[in-house]
Amino acid sequence: MPAPLTEEQNRLDREALLDAAEELFYQRGIQAVGMDAVRAASGLPLKRIYRFFAAKEDLVVAVLRRRDQCWRGDLAAHVEQVADPHERVLAVFDWLAEWFAQPGFRGCAWVNAHGELGPSSEAVLTEVRSHKRAFHDQVATWVRATGTPVTEPVFLLAEGAIVTAGISGDPAPARHARAAAATLLGAS
Template sequence: MTTDTEARERVLEAADRLFYAKSAHAVGMDELRTEAGVSLKKLYQLFDGKDALVEEVLRRREEAITAATMKYVVRAASPEDQVLAVFDWMADSSGTTDFRGCAFINSYAELGPSSERVTAVVRHQKSGVRGAIAAMVAATGRPEWVADSIFLLFEGAMTNTAITVSSEPARQARKAARFLLEKTA
């Protein structure tokens, strides 16, 4: 017997994977149901429709990405290396063949114009990443504009790592970020 909690988890995992890989509108509720091994009835009793599911998937992914990145950050020796660690996470993540860039940028591109809720989640994530980088950069004693710059490098590398199917942009961004930290020491 599977509890509702387990079923929810399976649906969210499948939805996250499929939405990210194929974009939300390309994944039907039927495919989702099959992948998660859940009846359509249960699917709709667990979630208030596809829109709500998309929103919850994004919230969940925001937490997961933050946790995954923090694993890289905490093992860094210096405050400067902590900042650079986010690019190591990116380089490693982009090594997987199913890397498709930033799920939030992608969702905003696809659903932003039609869903205010998706837009809100995306803005929340971007503001969170920017804040996290700002905190790490502040710990190194550099001015805030350095954090803004590193954040933009991070964002640009996320999209172009996906488009070029290469971790090269992640490494280039890391190099640029290190240069900024060095020259503002």
Template sequence: MENKSVTRTKQSPRPADEVAREAALEAADRLFYAKGIQGVGMDELRSASGISLKRLYRLFPSKDAIVEQVLLGRHREWTEGVSSAVARETEPRQRLLAVYDFLAGWFTQDDFRGCAFINSFGELGGTSPRIAEIVRSHKDDFQKYLSALTAEIGAPATLAPQLAILAEGAQTTAAISGSAEPARQARAAAEVLIDSALSRPRAGSD
């Protein structure tokens, strides 16, 4: 049998700008979420990230550009988190309810400050069309995801936006109350809505 040697390629170091960009976004995400976007200046971001102002502005043309990238990163994290929670369930009805179980776990985290998208829209939605667009796209994607899950159980299309409103309301209420209870209440309400939707005759049925 022929002997084959395995050659290991030494990984090249990451480009300096990529490392700096990641550090800046990590610091911005943490600060914006904890203190609000308008409560964080570029000087504070410079100190937290360890990146000079000159370099920050070379990596990002404006503070809004940083906010955009932070929100896009949050969108990826949210999508992965919800999808992972749903994937752990095999029964279609439980897959829908897993969304609220995910929320309950998130609400118990020490740094939970509500939905970053709702917070950002409240601060900048009226003055930054791009931020408003990102927020709306994120919420629309979530509702489409719920639509796919409701289709799995044969529920009418009207159920998805109702379940989305429950999830959105739970996030805002939990941020104000500092409790995970809104997730449990939303889950209980979702069960009622799901059962009601499944018990109604479908259009065109006898």
């Protein structure tokens, strides 16, 4: 009989599973990826995968939740290095431009998940809405610090740039949205 798995091994296996699933779901699409592909990419047997996540939907939610923490954390780390409040808001678009230019960029993982599963999965829809609310709140905090009442337009510029870059494969929407945000911040 094999030795019982340690907490550390469970943690490492769960992270490997989430890494593999995130990469596959983001690159190929959630519905296009079967659990056999997740098994092969993670190196874990299906029985072990289903001990972590009883259903594929649970795995998708966990991937989105973890990606949200990393994505918004990376954004905040970049933006909060900037001291000037106006430049801090514009730094959001600089970060987006860097993200859009990364190899393998396929747009917003949450918009993609919503497009595939949002209408049929309440759990995925809830996670997508949670991410969008949290991103909105981040942007709102940075915009409020400027003293200008332009949170909604700045947020919509960021969201529009993300969707446009994802569809076009061109990072230029970040630059255009940044220029529009600068105009809004200067005009208010």
